[in-house]
Structure formats: C-alpha cells, structure tokens
Amino acid sequence: xxxxxASLIGLALSCTLAACSTGEPMAxxxxxxxxxxxxxxxxxxxxxxxxxxxxxxxSIQAFRALADxxxxxxxxxxxxxxxxxxxxxxxxxxxxxxxDADGSAKPPAVVFDVDETLIQNLGFEYWDATHTGGYDPKVxxxxxxxxxxxVAPVPGAVTTLKRLREAGITPVFNTNRSxxxxxxTAAAIAAxxxxxxxxxxxxxxxxxxxxxxxxxxxxxxxxxxxCVLALAGDNLGDFADIFNAGDRAPLDRRxxxxxxxxARLWGNGWFVLPNPVYGASIEGTVGAVFPPEYRxxxxxxxx
Amino acid sequence: xxxxxASLIGLALSCTLAACSTGEPMAxxxxxxxxxxxxxxxxxxxxxxxxxxxxxxxSIQAFRALADxxxxxxxxxxxxxxxxxxxxxxxxxxxxxxxDADGSAKPPAVVFDVDETLIQNLGFEYWDATHTGGYDPKVxxxxxxxxxxxVAPVPGAVTTLKRLREAGITPVFNTNRSxxxxxxTAAAIAAxxxxxxxxxxxxxxxxxxxxxxxxxxxxxxxxxxxCVLALAGDNLGDFADIFNAGDRAPLDRRxxxxxxxxARLWGNGWFVLPNPVYGASIEGTVGAVFPPEYRxxxxxxxx
Numbered sequence: 248x249x250x251x252x253a254s255l256i257g258l259a260l261s262c263t264l265a266a267c268s269t270g271e272p273m274a275x276x277x278x279x280x281x282x283x284x285x286x287x288x289x290x291x292x293x294x295x296x297x298x299x300x301x302x303x304x305x306s307i308q309a310f311r312a313l314a315d316x317x318x319x320x321x322x323x324x325x326x327x328x329x330x331x332x333x334x335x336x337x338x339x340x341x342x343x344x345x346x347d348a349d350g351s352a353k354p355p356a357v358v359f360d361v362d363e364t365l366i367q368n369l370g371f372e373y374w375d376a377t378h379t380g381g382y383d384p385k386v387x388x389x390x391x392x393x394x395x396x397x398v399a400p401v402p403g404a405v406t407t408l409k410r411l412r413e414a415g416i417t418p419v420f421n422t423n424r425s426x427x428x429x430x431x432t433a434a435a436i437a438a439x440x441x442x443x444x445x446x447x448x449x450x451x452x453x454x455x456x457x458x459x460x461x462x463x464x465x466x467x468x469x470x471x472x473x474c475v476l477a478l479a480g481d482n483l484g485d486f487a488d489i490f491n492a493g494d495r496a497p498l499d500r501r502x503x504x505x506x507x508x509x510a511r512l513w514g515n516g517w518f519v520l521p522n523p524v525y526g527a528s529i530e531g532t533v534g535a536v537f538p539p540e541y542r543x544x545x546x547x548x549x550x
Numbered sequence: 551x552x553x554x555x556a557s558l559i560g561l562a563l564s565c566t567l568a569a570c571s572t573g574e575p576m577a578x579x580x581x582x583x584x585x586x587x588x589x590x591x592x593x594x595x596x597x598x599x600x601x602x603x604x605x606x607x608x609s610i611q612a613f614r615a616l617a618d619x620x621x622x623x624x625x626x627x628x629x630x631x632x633x634x635x636x637x638x639x640x641x642x643x644x645x646x647x648x649x650d651a652d653g654s655a656k657p658p659a660v661v662f663d664v665d666e667t668l669i670q671n672l673g674f675e676y677w678d679a680t681h682t683g684g685y686d687p688k689v690x691x692x693x694x695x696x697x698x699x700x701v702a703p704v705p706g707a708v709t710t711l712k713r714l715r716e717a718g719i720t721p722v723f724n725t726n727r728s729x730x731x732x733x734x735t736a737a738a739i740a741a742x743x744x745x746x747x748x749x750x751x752x753x754x755x756x757x758x759x760x761x762x763x764x765x766x767x768x769x770x771x772x773x774x775x776x777c778v779l780a781l782a783g784d785n786l787g788d789f790a791d792i793f794n795a796g797d798r799a800p801l802d803r804r805x806x807x808x809x810x811x812x813a814r815l816w817g818n819g820w821f822v823l824p825n826p827v828y829g830a831s832i833e834g835t836v837g838a839v840f841p842p843e844y845r846x847x848x849x850x851x852x853x
Contacts, residue, residue: 285837285845292594295826298800298839300786300793300807302831305608305824307808308817312615370846376836378851386848397846402808403816483603490603497601504603505610505705513706514611521608521824523598528605533679534588536601542588543673543700545689548681 284377292523293372296363303402305521310403313357313479313518314410320476320516321355321416328475329516330508331358332463332487340487340509343467345474356473357411358466360480361422361432363522365404366439370397372524391424395434401520405440412442419449419473421465421485426454463488481522486512497531498538587680595826596675599666606705608824613706616660616782616821617713623779623819624658624719631778632819633811634661635766635790643790643812646770648777659776660714661769663783664725664735666825668707669742673700675827694727698737704823708743715745722752722776724768724788729757766791784825789815800834801841 289298296302328343345353359365371390375382408418418441424432429446436444444450451465458464462484469475483490483504490504503509513519523529592601599605631646648656662668674693678685711721721744727735732749739747747753754768761767765787772778786793786807793807806812816822826832 285835285840287836289834289836289839290594291832292598292826293839294800294832294834295595295824298804298834299831300804301784301822301829302824302826303804303808304786304816304820304822305612307813308615308820308822309608309611311817312611369840369844373836373840373845374847374851376840389848390846393849394846397844399844402813481604483607497597501601501603501606505606510610513607514614517607517611519604519607519611521598521605521826523595523605523824523826526604528602529594529597531592531597531601532588533590533592533676536592536596537588537672537676537679541672541700541702542676543693543697544677545692546696548677 287377289376290524292529293376296522296524297367297369297372302521306401307403309479309518309520310401310407312514313477314407316515316518317355317357317411317416317476318414321414324352325474325476328470328473329477330487330512331466331470331475331478332489333467333470340489343470343475353472353474354417355415355476356417356419356469357477357479358419358421358469358475359478360482360485361420361424361436363401363481363524363526364479364485364520365401365408365420365441366398366435367401368394368397369399370394373397388425388428391428392431395431395438398435398439400439400441408441416476417449417473418442419451419469419475420444421451421462421469423453423460423462426452428452460484461488461491477516477518479518479520481520482526482528484527486517491527497535500527590680592679593827595832596679599825599827600670600672600675605824609704610706612782612821612823613704613710615817616780617710619818619821620658620660620714620719620779621717624717627655628777628779631773631776632780633790633815634769634773634778634781635792636770636773643792646773646778656775656777657720658718658779659720659722659772660780660782661722661724661772661778662781663785663788664723664727664739666704666784666827666829667782667788667823668704668711668723668744669701669738670704671697671700672702673697676700691728691731694731695734698734698741701738701742703742703744711744719779720752720776721745722754722772722778723747724754724765724772726756726763726765729755731755763787764791764794780819780821782821782823784823785829785831787830789820794830800838803830 326345328345330340330342333341333343347353362368371387371394374386411418420436422432429450429452432452433444433446433450436442451469453460456464478486480486490500629648631648633643633645636644636646650656665671674690674697677689714721723739725735732753732755735755736747736749736753749755754772756763759767781789783789793803
C-alpha cells in the first residue's frame with residue numbers, strides 16, 4: 248500500500264483513501280521532466296512547503312515556541328543577547344551585552360530572516376515552477392521590487408509578531424535581499440500583514456555593509472542597539488555564518504548544527520522554519536546524503 | 551546571485567560561497583531524469599530531510615518543545631487526553647478521559663508515529679533514490695522485516711524519549727507498518743536507540759484492528775489505557791483521521807489544519823515533524839499549490 252515513484256503523478260486518481268492517507272514511507276516522486284503550466288505536478292518540496300497542512304502546522308508550532316520563548320526571556324531581562332555568531336572571548340561563536348555603555352538596558356528584539364521565514368514568495372516560486380528558462384537574477388530583482396502583492400505570511404508569523412510587539416519586543420528583519428530594494432521588501436513585509444520595517448532601524452539588507460550575504464556583521468550592528476532574545480531563519484546562516492563557511496560536505500554541516508552547544512539552541516533561542524525549496528540546505532549527491540552504512544538493498548538486488 | 555534550476559546539479563562546483571550560503575529564494579531543482587547511483591544528485595526533499603543541518607535543527611526544536619510540553623502537562627494530571635480525532639459530544643474531534651472506570655488516574659503517555667517521526671528510513675530511501683523500478687510493496691515489506699540496521703533516529707528523538715521515560719511518561723508507538731511485522735518494527739525502534747516497543751502494549755500497527763491505515767481506532771484503544779498528553783507525527787493522519795478523509799484539494803486540507811481550534815494545537819499538544827519526502831503532504835499540481843491570486847509573472851512575460 249505504498250504508492251511509489253512511478254505512480255505518484257497519478258496518485259490522486261489511482262490510490263485508495265487508505266493508501267493516500269497513511270504516514271508510511273513511500274517513494275519520493277521524481278519531478279516532472281519539464282513544467283508545462285498549472286497542470287504539471289508541483290515539485291515535491293513546493294507541495295510540502297506551500298501546499299500541505301503538515302508544513303503549516305510545523306511553522307505554526309515553530310512560531311508558537313518562538314513567541315513563548317521570547318516573552319519568557321524578555322521578562323528575565325537577560326544580560327546577554329542569544330548566541331549569534333559574534334566572536335566570543337575565545338574567538339568562538341558568542342554573543343553581545345544587553346547593556347549600553349552607560350549601563351542602561353537595550354530594548355529587547357527578535358531577529359528574523361524574511362524569505363521563507365516570515366513570508367512565502369509564492370509569486371516568484373510559481374514563476375519558477377512554470378518556466379523553463381532557468382534562474383535569472385534580473386527576474387529576482389524585479390520580484391524584490393514589485394512582488395509585494397504576491398506574497399503570503401508563513402503560517403503563524405502574523406500572530407507571533409503581534410504577540411512580540413504587544414510585549415514590547417521589536418521584530419528586526421535581517422535579510423539577504425538587496426539594500427537597493429529596501430522599499431519593495433518593506434512593502435512585501437507590510438503586505439503580508441507583518442507590520443513596519445524601516446531600513447537601518449528594523450530592516451537590514453545585503454549591501455548595508457561590505458560582507459555580502461554573510462549576516463554576522465549585520466547581527467553585530469543589530470546587537471549593538473538591541474538585546475537580541477532570539478533568532479529565526481530557514482538557513483543556518485541566519486544563526487551564525489560559521490555553518491556556511493568553507494566547503495563542507497552536507498552531513499558534516501549537519502553534524503556541526505546538531506551536536507554540542509549548538510544542538511541545545513534549537514527551540515531554545517534559535518528557531519528554524521522548514522524550507523526544502525531552495526538554499527544551502529538542499530545540496531549533495533545520493534552518496535553524500537546516504538552514508539555507506541545506510542545503503543540497504545533488498546534480497547537478490549545487487550549494487 | 552541565485553543559482554537556478556538549470557545550474558543546480560553543478561552547484562557545488564560552480565557557485566561562490568556567497569551565492570551558496572545565502573538564505574534567499576532561488577529556484578527549486580528539478581530532480582534528475584533518472585537516478586544513476588551515488589553520483590546522482592539526491593532529490594531535494596531527501597537532501598533537506600536527511601542531509602541538512604536545517605532539518606536536524608527543526609526536529610531537535612520540535613522534540614524539545616514536545617518534551618517540555620509533555621512534562622508540564624504530566625505535572626498537571628489532566629482530566630482529559632489531548633484532542634485526537636475521537637468523537638466528542640457533538641460528534642466532532644474530541645478526546646478521552648484520563649481516569650479509569652474506578653476513578654483512578656491512567657498512566658501518562660505520548661503517542662508517536664514511527665517512520666520519519668522517530669526513525670529515518672535511510673536504507674529504504676537510499677534504495678528508492680538509486681533504483682528506477684518504481685515502488686514495490688514486497689520491497690517495503692522486506693524493509694519492515696529486515697531494515698533495523700539501516701535506520702537512524704530522527705535528531706532529537708532519543709533525548710526526548712529518554713526525558714519522557716525518566717519523568718514516568720510512556721512513549722507509545724502508533725504506526726501504519728504491518729502488524730505481521732511487529733518484530734521487525736520493534737527491532738528498528740530499538741536499533742535507533744529509542745527503547746522497547748511491545749506489540750499490544752506500547753506498539754500498535756496496521757492490522758491491529760479493522761480500520762486499515764486510519765489511526766483514530768488505535769488512538770481510542772491507546773486512550774482507553776493511557777492518559778495521552780501529546781501526539782507526534784509527520785502526517786495529519788497522526789493527529790486525527792478527519793484531515794485525510796474525503797478527497798480534498800491540498801490547500802483545503804491545509805486550511806483545515808491551520809485555522810480555528812486545530813491551529814491552536816500545533817506545538818501545544820500536537821507536534822509535527824517535517825517530512826517532504828513522501829506521504830499525503832506532497833500532492834497537487836502547480837495550479838493546486840499556487841492559487842490564481844499568487845501567479846506572478848515578470849514584466850513582458852506572458853501567461
């Protein structure tokens with residue numbers, strides 16, 4: 248009762264209720280050979296992220312945990328911001344003080360990535376799913392400038408930003424959209440129901456400093472002004488640049504994020520939103536994703 | 551600086567660090583035309599779920615929230631199990647009492663789905679990613695019986711089950727693996743470091759009753775014996791059968807899960823683990839996933 252690769256495109260027609268509604272492993276669908284408009288199967292990753300109740304539940308769950316954590320943290324008036332890739336005394340991944348030079352407390356904030364953390368870029372991903380010309384940076388630039396009416400909030404984001412603001416916690420946006428398009432990005436944030444974003448005050452973009460897509464520098468700028476209670480993003484680079492430094496194999500990068508002191512931060516200062524559609528989280532060959540010790544074969548099947 | 555569809559296969563070779571490490575939207579990769587062994591690109595959904603630090607962080611975060619929630623709930627000795635698809639007085643989605651007929655308190659439990667909730671079926675998914683013959687139920691059956699040495703725990707699961715057991719809360723497994731293969735499934739759970747599973751006591755499978763892949767019946771059986779504090783799964787059917795009933799369009803199913811009283815359960819009794827690799831969460835055409843109002847096109851591009 249496990250619909251497989253070959254049958255998934257016809258799944259809605261061919262499967263029984265019992266087979267379609269199970270939570271059992273079945274084969275991953277192969278993406279269609281070429282998108283042919285709205286009748287083509289959507290890529291699995293888009294189906295899950297933009298089309299499933301499971302993904303909606305996952306993001307609502309993550310945002311609830313974030314709001315609960317941040318409200319509790321704010322009531323404690325912490326002395327240090329959350330760990331965020333800033334150099335500590337040992338040159339490692341550290342944080343920043345929550346007091347100004349005169350000893351007064353900085354205002355509390357939570358720092359959010361924007362794309363597929365707070366807003367779903369539905370218009371752009373629809374375009375991506377239906378055209379065959381490959382990625383065009385000019386199209387993305389136009390999207391940053393003009394896409395505001397074609398985005399939706401990630402489920403749970405609106406409620407959580409409202410809870411934060413009501414508690415006196417400032418949402419700060421740290422995105423790799425271009426600083427040249429700050430106006431369009433602020434418009435998209437507002438259109439998604441996520442409130443105001445003011446460039447240089449609560450909105451920080453690529454081009455604001457000389458470190459390109461790396462975010463530690465912007466995090467330092469933000470932490471100089473705010474007591475950062477929590478971070479949220481869909482990419483490890485939204486938490487600390489170190490994860491994306493070098494040229495690590497996917498499972499090495501995964502290992503770093505899921506062991507030791509970093510592991511204790513997930514759901515506890517660091518809040519990740521799932522995004523299997525794009526980014527540094529979807530790299531690797533079959534061999535890189537499945538280590539030799541997990542390479543099972545059915546009886547009688549050779550390598 | 552957004553690698554696109556056409557270039558993703560060569561991404562590791564062709565992109566700069568800045569382009570590879572950003573959290574910006576970029577195109578989804580098309581799955582390879584046919585898997586050709588370990589050198590082929592893994593499907594995006596598998597890359598994300600099994601190969602990324604982001605997915606590891608997401609599951610650690612979900613399991614932390616679950617354990618925190620369940621321990622707090624247990625200390626309150628609730629009168630009712632969590633909502634779990636059982637008929638309530640109005641015939642809706644209800645719960646069950648936490649007291650036996652004699653008034654004594656039932657022992658506390660958390661009910662888990664197994665596949666891609668607690669264990670990663672790496673061996674089977676490796677096989678799926680590297681063969682072209684389509685899904686074969688005989689292979690899945692062999693996997694249930696013999697795959698124990700080729701699974702890994704979902705990141706965060708081992709720690710959370712340990713925390714639950716130390717607090718006197720019983721993990722109960724409710725899976726759509728076959729009751730005929732209970733032994734193999736218990737072996738897989740144990741091999742993943744998740745402890746004992748005893749068929750009919752803490753392990754419930756498809757075939758235990760006459761309702762097939764639907765889980766409400768097994769949930770009722772479990773709730774008759776335990777006070778169910780929380781549910782965890784990767785499919786909406788792990789929470790209530792109603793989500794998978796009928797033949798709803800993906801976005802209708804998503805809407806039901808993310809509005810009203812159900813929305814308040816995510817992260818608050820119901821805990822979802824992300825799984826974009828298989829299941830009822832990855833269905834729909836481009837048109838079904840992207841409603842008309844989100845169908846953006848760049849300037850000069852026609853429909």
